[in-house]
Amino acid sequence: MTVQSVTVLGAGSWGTTFAKVLADAGRDVTMWARRAEVAAEIRDEHTNSGYLPGVTLPGRLTATADPEEALSGADAVVLAVPSQSLRANLTGWRGLLPRDAILVSLAKGVELGTLKRMSEVISEIAEVPANEVVVVSGPNLAREIAQQQPAGAVLACADHDRAVAIQQASFNGYFRPYTNTDVVGCELGGACKNVIALSCGMAAGLGFGANTMATLITRGLAETARLGAKLGADPLTFAGLAGVGDLVATCASPLSRNRTFGERIGRGETPQQAQAAVGGQVAEGVMSCQSIRELARGVGVDMPITDAMFRVCHEGMDPARVGAELLGRQQKHEWS
Ligand SMILES: NC(=O)C1=CN([C@@H]2O[C@H](COP(=O)(O)OP(=O)(O)OC[C@H]3O[C@@H](n4cnc5c(N)ncnc54)[C@H](O)[C@@H]3O)[C@@H](O)[C@H]2O)C=CC1
Numbered sequence: 001m002t003v004q005s006v007t008v009l010g011a012g013s014w015g016t017t018f019a020k021v022l023a024d025a026g027r028d029v030t031m032w033a034r035r036a037e038v039a040a041e042i043r044d045e046h047t048n049s050g051y052l053p054g055v056t057l058p059g060r061l062t063a064t065a066d067p068e069e070a071l072s073g074a075d076a077v078v079l080a081v082p083s084q085s086l087r088a089n090l091t092g093w094r095g096l097l098p099r100d101a102i103l104v105s106l107a108k109g110v111e112l113g114t115l116k117r118m119s120e121v122i123s124e125i126a127e128v129p130a131n132e133v134v135v136v137s138g139p140n141l142a143r144e145i146a147q148q149q150p151a152g153a154v155l156a157c158a159d160h161d162r163a164v165a166i167q168q169a170s171f172n173g174y175f176r177p178y179t180n181t182d183v184v185g186c187e188l189g190g191a192c193k194n195v196i197a198l199s200c201g202m203a204a205g206l207g208f209g210a211n212t213m214a215t216l217i218t219r220g221l222a223e224t225a226r227l228g229a230k231l232g233a234d235p236l237t238f239a240g241l242a243g244v245g246d247l248v249a250t251c252a253s254p255l256s257r258n259r260t261f262g263e264r265i266g267r268g269e270t271p272q273q274a275q276a277a278v279g280g281q282v283a284e285g286v287m288s289c290q291s292i293r294e295l296a297r298g299v300g301v302d303m304p305i306t307d308a309m310f311r312v313c314h315e316g317m318d319p320a321r322v323g324a325e326l327l328g329r330q331q332k333h334e335w336s
């Protein structure tokens with residue numbers, strides 16, 4: 001299985017950065033951008049200034065606003081749109097996907113309503129077996145990778161050969177992808193850490209320091225792993241790049257949209273102000289705290305931090321009050 005020609009559908013921060021990763025690894029990459037002017041800028045100026053200011057894109061990377069043109073002849077198709085719009089976008093592209101192309105998901109979220117993971121949505125809409133979808137996860141803040149700062153990642157697929165094909169297609173001097181067959185664990189790790197990053201941002205906005213952050217990260221990992229174990233994930237995944245790796249990077253970095261959104265809320269801003277602070281880009285945790293909360297409730301798993309984020313983001317509760325309630329919960333054993 002050799003991947004030379006790759007289409008990336010979505011020209012936001014991570015779609016553009018992952019397209020650069022692939023091009024720097026020697027692939028021929030065509031991007032689809034929703035707006036014609038963004039496609040023209042990528043194609044003609046080799047920049048995407050709205051999402052990655054100051055970054056020069058490789059000359060071999062091209063772009064179009066026409067999905068049919070973008071998808072023609074692709075060996076692999078990378079889906080790089082936000083989780084809650086993936087279903088609608090993919091439904092529009094369904095008839096254009098080349099037969100036998102490997103489908104790759106960059107999105108980190110759980111769909112509202114269906115409570116499906118992204119590989120499940122892709123499998124349903126594209127009518128491919130779920131075990132053939134490759135999921136990209138790990139500590140991958142787009143801007144750092146676009147600046148070619150070293151990072152690891154995980155390519156998860158039940159079909160190892162497909163993961164290896166994408167690994168070969170994306171490995172370069174600054175991006176080191178590992179394969180993993182635990183798709184459930186990698187997807188849940190990526191979706192849940194966005195919610196925990198909201199909480200770390202709120203703690204920062206409230207003026208709390210490293211102890212509070214470490215507590216939220218560690219207890220966030222505990223509730224993520226509880227959900228994962230219940231849904232069939234390998235517990236070891238949460239000790240890896242798609243678990244603790246992504247969680248630490250996102251919770252600690254001011255580049256994270258989720259952490260930034262939470263910090264603004266912690267400082268007393270409205271959700272509209274917090275959204276403006278992330279420049280119109282997606283902060284997946286704001287929607288995923290609702291879907292993950294419902295997913296957890298459905299299988300009887302307690303996720304108190306996720307529940308707290310739902311109450312702040314969707315019920316307008318004061319983050320300081322929610323924090324005090326989290327601290328005041330019934331005392332328990334660390335692992336119960
Ligand atoms: N930015 C990052 O550092 C990373 C992002 N991710 C994940 O990758 C996925 C995509 O993220 P980004 O590229 O960063 O998002 P973004 O907000 O920067 O860009 C989203 C892209 O999707 C397009 N799009 C198409 N249909 C859309 C719709 N209906 N609503 C909104 N946008 C639509 C937008 O035009 C834009 O090009 C998300 O699930 C995110 O969690 C994963 C790892 C790193």
Ligand SMILES: O=C(CO)COP(=O)(O)O
Nearest residue numbers: 138139140141256257258
């Ligand atoms: O997934 C990410 C890093 O791995 C990006 O996080 P944000 O979406 O919070 O910016």
